[in-house]
Amino acid sequence: MGAPSSQIRLLLVEDVTQVAQYIRNLLNAQDQVKLLDVLGDGKKVIDQIRELRPDVLMVDALLQGKMNGLEVAERVRQAGLDLPIICLTVPQKPIKVGPGMGVVKVLAMPFSGFDFMNALEAAHAEHRALAPDSLSRVYSVFAAKGGVGKTTIALNLAVAAAQLGGYRVALVDGSLQFADLRSLLRVPESAPSLLQLPTDRIAESDLQEVLWRDPSGIDILLAPPRVEMAEMVTTRDIEKALSLLRRVYNVVIIDTPT
The missing domain is CATH 3.40.50.300 (P-loop containing nucleotide triphosphate hydrolases)
Structure with missing residues (x-):
């Protein structure tokens, strides 16, 4: 069989090659998370969410394209797609998390593998607890x-x-x-x-x-x-x-x- 049902399916939106590779390396050492794809911008994120059905979306708030990470999160929310979103940022540019924003966790770079997995597992678990009917x-x-x-x-x-x-x-x-x-x-x-x-x-x-x-x-x-x-x-x-x-x-x- 493919991924086990308990495995978290992650879609990453990251335009910095080094950051994307760092996350790939973190995930290569474990089997709790499956990285579905890495998108370089937010243009196709809606289509990819509908096709790949990720459990969690992780997006860099500092994307350099036409949309930054917060705008990507807003598009996902407006599209009615129900999944938790984790935003990556730097300490100099903090992000507020609140009801209606779509972003449930913020992860400041640089981060350790421990911090990364904690944020991912917490976002996934909290979302499942709030939406048991979706299981x-x-x-x-x-x-x-x-x-x-x-x-x-x-x-x-x-x-x-x-x-x-x-x-x-x-x-x-x-x-x-x-x-x-x-x-x-x-x-x-x-x-x-x-x-x-x-x-x-x-x-x-x-x-x-x-x-x-x-x-x-x-x-x-x-x-x-x-x-x-x-x-x-x-x-x-x-x-x-x-x-x-x-x-x-x-x-x-x-x-x-x-």
């Missing part, structure tokens, strides 16, 4: 034998969760050999499946292209339509897809094979 839940539906209505139960659970309101729900057809959900919903054979996902890095845009949108409002990741195609799907493919689904959806329900 994803994964449920597996299984049965000891076939023909007992397991797939129907999984579908009904997903639909019921979506009807609660405010929840994004995904249903995964884990029965790769038999494509139970595809059969139950009478989805055409031409509909995309897990097999169409990239084999390397998966982005949210890739996921949206292969999900089947049910009239009930849930998104379904279908199994391939034929047995010989199912054999092309690896365990790693499934793990990567589930990892991303957990970051995009509040509820993920898996219809497991019998």
Whole structure:
């Protein structure tokens, strides 16, 4: 599997090469944080947040481009993107942290690896504590034998969760050999499946292209339509897809094979 679910996903906006490299070196020595990307300016930060789904955004307040770090933080806040932002600065240019500013922590340069990890972990933990409903839940539906209505139960659970309101729900057809959900919903054979996902890095845009949108409002990741195609799907493919689904959806329900 890729990054463990407890790993903090970090997006860094830093235009000073030496600072960016220093942070890379700090992160190379541990496995609690995954550095998703380093952006040299704030122009693409909104798009990258939506695509990469970081847990924390770290931005240099002293960016030299058209937008400084505080302006980047303000753009993120105005876009309605809910994630904690840590600002890097120097002691000569302190930053105030307050409600509505978007910035939750300030880290003065130069900083040690201890200070860096403390700020990152605290920002992540505090954000999770304030937004427990945003955490994803994964449920597996299984049965000891076939023909007992397991797939129907999984579908009904997903639909019921979506009807609660405010929840994004995904249903995964884990029965790769038999494509139970595809059969139950009478989805055409031409509909995309897990097999169409990239084999390397998966982005949210890739996921949206292969999900089947049910009239009930849930998104379904279908199994391939034929047995010989199912054999092309690896365990790693499934793990990567589930990892991303957990970051995009509040509820993920898996219809497991019998």
